[in-house]
Amino acid sequence: MRTSNHLIGVLNFLTFLLSVPILGGGIWLSSRANNTDCLKFLQWPLIIIGACIMIISLAGIAGACYRNTFLMWLYLFVMFFVIAALIGFIIFAYVVTDKGSGRTVMNRAYLDYYLQDYSGWLEERVASDSYWGKIASCISQDSKVCAKMGRNVGGVPETAEIFYLRRLSPIQSGCCKPPTECGYVYQNETVWNPGAGLVGANPDCTRWSNDQEQLCYGCDSCKAGVLASLKKSWRKVSVINIVVMIILVIVYIIAYAAFRNNRKMDNDEPSGEARMTKAHPTRFEF
Incomplete structure (x- = not known):
């Protein structure tokens, strides 16, 4: 149990760190909007996604440290939609900046x-x-x-x-x-x-x-x-977002597996043994 909680805590700390480049990319786009591009509404979805990942990761860390199953469930539930939103944002950024060049x-x-x-x-x-x-x-x-x-x-x-x-x-x-x-x-x-x-x-x-x-x-x-300036800025940020998204998906899968292992242990079920085996144990064990 301790090892599983430590793993979830480490993974959430990793996602917290991954939120930094996403948030930083949104802030960079914001500074570009103020100083060069002058289109100020496009950076906000990225800033919101980065802030959500940061807050959710803190909830996941708290859930792992205090073995709070609800916080861990909330972390996995919300992170799923955040990853989906990030994927949607990446696709949107490429679609709207697809055409045109100098x-x-x-x-x-x-x-x-x-x-x-x-x-x-x-x-x-x-x-x-x-x-x-x-x-x-x-x-x-x-x-x-x-x-x-x-x-x-x-x-x-x-x-x-x-x-x-x-x-x-x-x-x-x-x-x-x-x-x-x-x-x-x-x-x-x-x-x-x-x-x-x-x-x-x-x-x-x-x-x-x-x-x-x-x-x-x-x-x-x-x-x-x-x-053209917007396309150049968004493509730079999208490269970072794609890398972060891939890492987030991997971390999410590992965190979900660790969370399921915690649930099994909470139910006194060995991680490699199914519930049916426990409910009707065989008489012959080899």
Whole structure:
């Protein structure tokens, strides 16, 4: 009995530790939402799942230490649904970030982003008027992504040739400069002048403004940049979640087996002997 309780206690302590990277991933997404991505509702399911695992694990530890069968039963019951929720969240994260990626541009290290490359629930959510106004305001006023793009090389502003070699983030590329196909001429990181040639047919070409309060915040390329940034962030967290989920399933199976062994011992039933054998023991034992 003691060994079984110790095993359950150790397993619950392990699940408590596993809740830390899940909770940390949610907090990291929250900081990304505040500083870069500016979409603040997506991290909460992960934070809630991590907090639930942490609380349930503490209940499981208490149940193991005090041999409280109810707490152990509650731990197994709730943990089953938490694991199911985590699996559902991982599937949801991959489904909503499945489509879309940046397009390579000739003689540029950065990528260009197009809203038509994305589709589905997340794209509709980001592009909707009710959400995009808040997101654009966050990018321009709170995170100040574009305002932080300026660089000096040797004490002077970087040239166009150096800028073209920069690996811009999706939001920097989509929101802080016009699409490359529009033919604008680089003056500095966030100031671009119309070129001598014709402006491209992309509607974003006419939406670009050198006004530092507007830039390309109203462009579809900016919305695509936010979606690409979200995809990159969620994929990083999903890798951690998959590893944690696999470990949680293994721990749950072991904890369930240990809990059943405890129940048998509580009923004075040897772990390897069935109830039917005890109720009707054979006369002949070898």
